[in-house]
Amino acid sequence: MNSHSDRSQTLPILYTVILCTLPHLINISVIATLICICMWGYHLGSLYKGWPIPGLKVRTVLGTILFIMAVLTHEGLTVEAFVALLTLMIALKLFELKKLQDGVIAVILCYFIIVSGMFFNDSIIATFYILFTVLFNTAVLIHIQYPELQLSPAFSLSFQLALRAFPFMIILFLVFPRIQTGFWGRPELLQNKTGFSDTISLGTVASLAQSDKVAFRVTFTSDPPPQDQLYWRGIVLWNFDGQTWKRGNRSRGAASQFQKGTRKIRYNVTLEPHNQQWLFGIDLPTQLQASWSWLRDDHSLYRRRPVSSRFNYTVESYLGARSQARSPNIDLALSLPSTGNPRARDLARQWSQVAGSRMEIVEKAIQFFKTQNIVYTLKPGAIPVSMQGDPIDYFLFSSRSGFCEHFATSLAFLLRAADVPARLVGGYLGGAKNPMGDYWIIRQSDAHAWVEVLNDENIWQRVDPTTIVAPERANLSAEQAIQDDTQASWLSRLGFHEVPQWFTGVRNMWDFANNKWNMWVMEYSISSQRSLFSKIGINISLNKGIVQIVFIAAVLLGATFFLNLVFLRPKKQEQDKVSQYWSTFCTKMQRAGVGRLPSQGPILFLEKIKKQRQDLYDQAAPIVHLYIKLRFSGQYNDDDLAHFRSMTTNFRPGTQHDTTR
């Protein structure tokens, strides 16, 4: 094979590999991405500049190194590591495209790459991109097996195939048994680790608040609460070691008693995967309906397994309700490390000496925050090394600028130092209503932290120091509440000081479309299946229902297949005997892996057979020559026709595939 036709065969494979891998480049590590691009580049170089193709030994060593590298740069055997491995191995496979089989393997591996894209991003755009790559990949698969067919007719053929498969896809989507997510669920992804981790230290929430990603979406079934009451409680933190707040291990029991509040609200939350175990609910969640999840002692919503795929649950909250404390937890809510932050401790000690009750101390602390002119900012700057041991002192007395976690952690510290039990709560504050779909979107930029204090009646009470310093935060997202030039968003840098109306509209519309997509397509679960089939009177939790649905599916699939056959097949022309037997032969050859293109004459077809199925050549050659005699020579007798008939009907190509070309 000369280099030109070689290139026309391998270039499309390279194209499809690049197209299919492209969306993954942001998912795998930078090193893996760079190596991948280098290998593609080298492959191009070897095609155009004749760079030497690495031999078997080099490939083996390289493959081993890449395997180790993929595991090391992706924190072990994670999904990312496997995807990186697949990507790298396909890129490596490009160097051994010697036979047709190699090309087919490379292209088929690309289907796996395409499908694994669904783990990372299942938005509308991503799904359409994936559909496109499936079409393109199929086109390349056609092209490498029918080299005479250029890429663009191959693409239209692939499109036709996909179109015919579409009804099958719909039917199978609706009736195929859903694998219930939850027990094994979707694999955990490294990139989903945005959102709250199980610790809060100074700076974690601020970095989170600069992300625009959706944290969760909420549909209220009762009237939504006012904006300043949208405290989405998530993780409750008890332990403080001087630097970070941790969850502690004391909140295991069932939810404690609570004082009734003003109003009950019910709502449904669709949580984006965050690989953590807690869920979010409006202060104070009192009832939770979700699989494998429960309310814990401190009224945090807890799930047995980390949320690794989109998760849907229903919560009932009591606005203004307050939970009662249990005595063993009070000690925990008072514990502090023995050293550090001496100035804050001194201040707290002064308050406790003067004040008569816990709430008086809290009042003093609030007054302190009000009078200290502390600046609310997303970028408070780094703590100098000399103050690393006393971050709260540095914030309260030196820098005086911080984000909600600075306020909350230092308030909690001050209160504990003054013998008032306090705990830190991480969650979100606020959210924006999407008028398009009548649901609320809570983004990472709404991330927030606040304090709960045990008051004099041993009831936990919410105190939010941030809204004392920056009252507008309660009604705006953190980014909007902070307005100074250094933290201007990209929009205001472009000259839009307020987000233009149309932009918000477009964004809402887009989120609405994505939300519907998630609800109807991505979240189509066994329960949606059950309710769908119950509408046509079939209960699939019974064996009888399953039999019914299998029967219906079989009938529908059969009917689709039949319609496909009848209406979409190219119309058979009135054929005489010779072309009838000839097409029998061609069909048999096609099943044996050598298809004849409409534009291919008999001799070219025979050459192709020789190239692709050497073993069949001796059998096929007399048939082809007899066909030529019958069809084109104008000299034949009835014996020839009978002979041709028996030859074509007795022709039995084996299915064993010798792909040496």
Added chain:
Amino acid sequence: MSVPTTSKENHDVFHDKKELAAIFSSLEQRVSSYVLGKELQVKLSLCCLLAQGHLLIEDIPGIGKTTLAKVLARILGLEFQRIQCTNDMLPGDILGVAVFDPKSGSFSFHKGPVFTQILLADEINRTTPKTQSALLEAMEEHQVSIEGETRMLPNPFFVMATQNPLEQAGTYPLPESQLDRFLFRISIGYPSKEAENRLLRGGGIQDEVAKAQPLLGPDQVLNLQQMVMNVHLSDPLVTYIQNLLEYSRNSGLFSLGLSPRAGLSLARAGQAWALISGRDYVIPEDIQQVLPYVAIHRLHQTDTMTEMPFDDLVTSFQAVAVPT
């Protein structure tokens, strides 16, 4: 379907197919031993000659066009003339002129170079349209009319015209109607490395060409031309040619489709190719083989009004299915 009417008594030189095949293979071999590494072009030229067409070669100078023409003439045992077309050339320079002879007191006709069996017209697009049309008329009619007298040209009569694709200044490009008179347009292209190596070592072959022994004579060539016309063209292939013509007219790819004359040429060329390949019937591959050379100079792309690149042309006609 009818049995071909190729009857042997008309062509007593060739007794059977085997002999025919042997003659063609030695012909091709002999010609190719002078025109190195250009087997396809040799075969195409031969095919064009046997199909009674004329050949247009578009290529740069020094690539072996003249050698090809000379060798063909020598080996086939035909007369050869070459004219270098210039812009001051008159029709008389090609066709010939009547000169007054004082001795006899009458005009006597002096034949021009066109009175030959193989004519190489170099850089045909350099000469004026008037001269071009005189030559092309001669090609089509196989005769010339001078001073009211019609003179037949020798038979066989085969014109190889060349044009340089690069230099366009001071040229008169052949109009489409004239291009239609050429059966094939081919280009020769640079020789392969090995061929060029042999060429350089051999130090030119002009002397050897002159010494080349003829393999056939004009009569045998005429017989072969007759045989081409008797090569069996089956009905499905007639339909196939019609489909190809229709595709060129209706696909929207080309501003003007192939003419009926082009269709005739295609059929004849397919027959000639079949004969050269040792068959007395045409198969679809014969048609496909010659189609691009028949079509390349006759078709212009709709959008750019330029010729379609050769490979694209081959690909585009793959949309037409062969008869089964």
